[in-house]
Amino acid sequence: MNNVLVNVAWPYANGPRHIGHVAGFGVPSDVFARYQRMTGANVLMVSGTDEHGTPLLVQADKEGVSVTELADRYNRQIVEDLAGLGLSYDLFTRTTTRNHYAIVQELFRGLYDNGYMLKETTMGAISPSTGRTLPDRYIEGTCPICGADGARGDQCDNCGNQLDPADLINPVSKINGETPKFVETEHFLLDLPALAEELTAWLQTRNDWRPNVLKFSLNLLSDIRPRAMSRDIDWGIPIPVEGWEDNPGKKLYVWFDAVVGYLSASIEWAHRSGNPDAWRDFWTDPAATSYYFMGKDNITFHSQIWPGELLGYQGKGAKGGTLHRLGELNLPTEVVSSEFLTMSGSKFSSSKGVVIYVKDFLKEFGPDPLRYFIAVAGPENQDTDFTWDEFVRRINNELANGWGNLVNRVVSMAANNFGKVPTPGELTEADQKILDLAEQAFDVVGEALQHSRFKQGITHAMHVVGEA
Numbered sequence: 193m194n195n196v197l198v199n200v201a202w203p204y205a206n207g208p209r210h211i212g213h214v215a216g217f218g219v220p221s222d223v224f225a226r227y228q229r230m231t232g233a234n235v236l237m238v239s240g241t242d243e244h245g246t247p248l249l250v251q252a253d254k255e256g257v258s259v260t261e262l263a264d265r266y267n268r269q270i271v272e273d274l275a276g277l278g279l280s281y282d283l284f285t286r287t288t289t290r291n292h293y294a295i296v297q298e299l300f301r302g303l304y305d306n307g308y309m310l311k312e313t314t315m316g317a318i319s320p321s322t323g324r325t326l327p328d329r330y331i332e333g334t335c336p337i338c339g340a341d342g343a344r345g346d347q348c349d350n351c352g353n354q355l356d357p358a359d360l361i362n363p364v365s366k367i368n369g370e371t372p373k374f375v376e377t378e379h380f381l382l383d384l385p386a387l388a389e390e391l392t393a394w395l396q397t398r399n400d401w402r403p404n405v406l407k408f409s410l411n412l413l414s415d416i417r418p419r420a421m422s423r424d425i426d427w428g429i430p431i432p433v434e435g436w437e438d439n440p441g442k443k444l445y446v447w448f449d450a451v452v453g454y455l456s457a458s459i460e461w462a463h464r465s466g467n468p469d470a471w472r473d474f475w476t477d478p479a480a481t482s483y484y485f486m487g488k489d490n491i492t493f494h495s496q497i498w499p500g501e502l503l504g505y506q507g508k509g510a511k512g513g514t515l516h517r518l519g520e521l522n523l524p525t526e527v528v529s530s531e532f533l534t535m536s537g538s539k540f541s542s543s544k545g546v547v548i549y550v551k552d553f554l555k556e557f558g559p560d561p562l563r564y565f566i567a568v569a570g571p572e573n574q575d576t577d578f579t580w581d582e583f584v585r586r587i588n589n590e591l592a593n594g595w596g597n598l599v600n601r602v603v604s605m606a607a608n609n610f611g612k613v614p615t616p617g618e619l620t621e622a623d624q625k626i627l628d629l630a631e632q633a634f635d636v637v638g639e640a641l642q643h644s645r646f647k648q649g650i651t652h653a654m655h656v657v658g659e660a
């Protein structure tokens with residue numbers, strides 16, 4: 193059996209989805225999963241809402257509700273958006289389940305036992321006025337690597353590098369504008385340099401990835417450093433180490449736990465399906481394949497942090513180590529990342545008001561036009577501007593006039609002749625040509641979809657429609 197795992201980026205539970213979100217991870221992953229199922233593959237497609245981390249905490253404070261209330265609300269909204277769009281998950285869960293906590297802690301313990309978690313004293317930011325820890329994302333300043341303004345404490349969106357807030361030039365708090373104070377604090381860091389050789393060897397075998405994704409991932413290796421996997425925060429998964437587990441002010445970094453979600457969701461799905469070991473078909477069968485779908489701002493976590501966690505957990509780094517309870521787990525077959533869908537040249541952003549919500553779109557047009565548009569004209573290999581003119585042109589000319597018209601004629605002809613089977617005539621040369629074209633299209637379109645080349649696949653399918 194051909195086991196195919198489709199891992200879809202976990203939406204952060206801090207608001208409804210806009211069309212920029214679903215252009216990156218949603219529609220492409222679903223087209224891929226549906227295609228794989230049609231070929232007869234055994235497909236598992238999992239995801240869920242990512243509910244830890246500071247943004248949710250800050251927003252809950254602002255609204256005066258508990259963080260779990262807020263997560264519940266946004267989980268519901270996101271589920272509605274994604275279900276409305278017809279995304280065919282086998283399981284869509286959450287990072288706040290007991291199962292997820294247990295699997296995340298298992299991964300951490302394996303990494304810790306194998307020596308890939310370094311305990312270090314680092315500099316953490318606090319707010320001088322409140323004395324509270326200031327989350328990385330809420331510190332802004334000039335990027336020390338590329339010099340761009342508005343870099344966040346955890347990452348620069350301009351150059352894509354992960355950052356430490358203490359490295360930012362002229363850091364300020366986004367919450368109240370004050371200059372943060374940096375104090376000493378202890379953390380666990382994932383020893384990525386000890387995993388670099390294995391990561392490099394693995395990435396060098398991934399030459400059928402989208403070129404921009406592979407290039408970006410290989411570039412990350414040139415500046416590989418230990419990354420903090422714990423945070424000074426009271427909302428998250430406890431760190432399963434004596435003396436840390438009960439510390440209310442220390443939790444695992446949200447990204448450490450979010451990427452484990454693919455594995456924990458697969459295990460949850462297996463339990464729910466009544467065969468608790470079924471997840472192994474997708475994770476420990478060496479012939480199984482796994483595809484991860486996301487926007488480009490998440491590549492780092494999928495081509496470096498997550499494979500790093502997997503390698504360290506199974507003792508495959510410079511420090512060696514042993515296998516742990518879950519066994520030897522497959523690394524990603526492919527990290528399929530999209531570029532950004534923009535509007536009038538800007539990235540979609542709820543906070544900046546540059547936004548079209550999925551819910552509003554679905555109310556007006558239903559799911560098919562949006563799915564078609566993203567598949568044929570989405571940001572597959574480059575940032576792509578969404579315009580209503582282009583949307584209307586694609587839907588009217590291609591979907592309604594092209595495909596709709598063909599379906600209508602075929603169905604009308606069948607309806608008009610219902611009750612009698614017309615005698616087939618001789619096939620003309622033109623008949624044979626269109627039949628051959630349609631026949632061959634299964635291979636041509638299939639080959640494209642197999643490699644996540646959605647534009648190419650759907651464009652060829654629509655060419656056949658045009659000929660027909």
Ligand SMILES: [Zn+2]
Nearest residue numbers: 335338348351
């Ligand atoms: Zn930068």
